[in-house]
Amino acid sequence: MSKTSRSALAETVQRDLIAYLRSGRTINQQAVTERLDSTGLSISDFDRLKRIHFTLSEPVRDYLDELPERLRRVRTASNVEREQVRGEVRGAVDWGQTYRARYAENPDDRSKFVTRSPYTEYQLPENVLLKTLLSILAETVKTDISAIDQSWRRDVWSDANAEAFVRRISQNIHLDRINADEDTPIEASHLEAARRSRQPLYYEAYELYQLYDRLLNNEFDEPRVREILFETLFVPDTATLFELACVFRLLRSLEDEYEVALHTIEAGSGAIAELRTDRWQIEVYHDETGPLTFNERLPEDPMDEYLRRYERVLDRHRNFLGRKSHRPLYQGRPDLIMVVNERKDADKTPRKILLGEFKHSSSESVFSDAVQEIFEYLEYARPEEAASRRWDTDEYLVDEDSIDFEGVIVTDGHQPEGPRDDLVHLAYQSIAESVEPGDILDL
Structure with missing residues (x-):
């Protein structure tokens, strides 16, 4: 009778775990996460483990390889900010709005003006989605990926690449002007704007965010979601x-x-x-x-010769290491x-x-x-x-x-x-x- 192969065991655990998660039948995700965690970070939060796997996944790495060049073409819109002032005027006067403002309150008040100042608008729906996705990835890299002290992690995310990515996201002048972070709620308008964009910077960000959302919601019917979860999950012995x-x-x-x-x-x-x-x-x-x-402890002052000698072994062990001994007889x-x-x-x-x-x-x-x-x-x-x-x-x-x-x-x-x-x-x-x-x- 031959033993079951490692790959067959992995397939069984994948299939059964997915069945429990997908069907809504309750299983302790914290306990399962602790058993499957191969990061060395003692992770018990299943969602956190999924975020790590998402960040380590091939689709994300491919996207980030193209990111430095694509960030030079962040989409903006030209807009005008209007401001009602009194007395000193800075900027161009919007005479139409000025006359309306005056006549609305006091037509004889010639000290009131409405000025207009053109500015570049970054707070577009597709930019909010982009910044949120990149913030999720950057926070995961900084907090979790960089802390994994194992060779397989460095093969995927080297220390230099991790530091460079976090620095790029935090210091990019375009991203800095977008008001969003990893906790920003994503709305349908953000998704639709990114989906309809012709720039891969945005429509690929849409695809990745959809994948991330399905992963967090355990939607394992999609093969790509299953692949991300189990791509590096089965490193355990x-x-x-x-x-x-x-x-x-x-x-x-x-x-x-x-x-x-x-x-x-x-x-x-x-x-x-x-x-x-x-x-x-x-x-x-x-x-x-x-x-x-x-846990069976040694009795105090054991009378049996074997137990007395075992007690001396524990005492010598304690003294050699300079710390207390738990004195277990059996554990x-x-x-x-x-x-x-x-x-x-x-x-x-x-x-x-x-x-x-x-x-x-x-x-x-x-x-x-x-x-x-x-x-x-x-x-x-x-x-x-x-x-x-x-x-x-x-x-x-x-x-x-x-x-x-x-x-x-x-x-x-x-x-x-x-x-x-x-x-x-x-x-x-x-x-x-x-x-x-x-x-x-x-x-």
């Missing part, structure tokens, strides 16, 4: 892609088998998804401990946690907890490690402090008879074995194609 592919497939299987519906995630929640039926509530966590803790974090409860008792002790480990491997030794990790999670898991108050217990959950506590391992390329000892082993291909009811959760 293969293990992360495999974990996300497993999570999405497990979610889909639960939806199909139990007709559960994804529910709105509360702000600040670490869950990647929450599913509900009329009776059940299922919280799904990926690479998060959720309401559990897997872990499963790839998957599912917490199941009846909705009427959502804040009480869960009815079922499932812990999962995902291994993109066919190795027997890796599978053996996964089995040990799952049994460690099951043995050491306890409710974290806030959860222990709700559940009225701070004991090891494996000792709680009221909780159905199990583990699941998903491997890729390793022949699955039947369930035993509270542990289910599934092959990735089985959850990619179909999962029988009860293989994951028996509701």
Whole structure:
């Protein structure tokens, strides 16, 4: 049984993520963004990540390559500013407007004049769109792109090019006269004026802004929108892609088998998804401990010889580095946690907890490690402090008879074995194609 390729995993995650975003089914975009963020900036805002990808995209880079020459032909209009003055006159007198002004108030007042001063108008609708688009790009380059300290970024945006672009936008005399920035609301008149323009400076800006707007609104039906989102999104390691592919497939299987519906995630929640039926509530966590803790500390003044020696190791480690030691005896974090409860008792002790480990491997030794990790999670898991108050217990959950506590391992390329000892082993291909009811959760 061969392993699933990285490209196939990426395609699966792309397809499933787009399906969730496009259909309106709720998934925790912050949690997904944190898993897919390849910038090194610890980004949790999905819109921010999309702006970065937009700025890195090939259509934007092609447009900006032509920008220095095109900015010399920013469109302007000749206009006249009229001003009513009294006494001293500067500029040409508009006698028609002067006579009207005088007769409107006092025909005998010969000290009142209306002057006119010609000026160049930059505040045209197409210029507002142009300046807004360039401001979005410049702010993203200055704040985010330049902060990415990775070689692939420099291949796309060198430090010199990033600095030159930001400087060009901030110091261009034409752009400086256009009153707009990255927060300027774009109206239909701005879009229409740019669309109808014969200058590529404007009609290409219109096309790029439309693309940007569709990207922010998750309109992935258009291939170009999908390409921009995923052009540099899948730099994460293969293990992360495999974990996300497993999570999405497990979610889909639960939806199909139990007709559960994804529910709105509360702000600040670490869950990647929450599913509900009329009776059940299922919280799904990926690479998060959720309401559990897997931290076993050394006891004070351990009596066991092994523990005393381990304590000395930690003390020497602390002294060598000159900092405090956390003195962990064990610390872990499963790839998957599912917490199941009846909705009427959502804040009480869960009815079922499932812990999962995902291994993109066919190795027997890796599978053996996964089995040990799952049994460690099951043995050491306890409710974290806030959860222990709700559940009225701070004991090891494996000792709680009221909780159905199990583990699941998903491997890729390793022949699955039947369930035993509270542990289910599934092959990735089985959850990619179909999962029988009860293989994951028996509701």
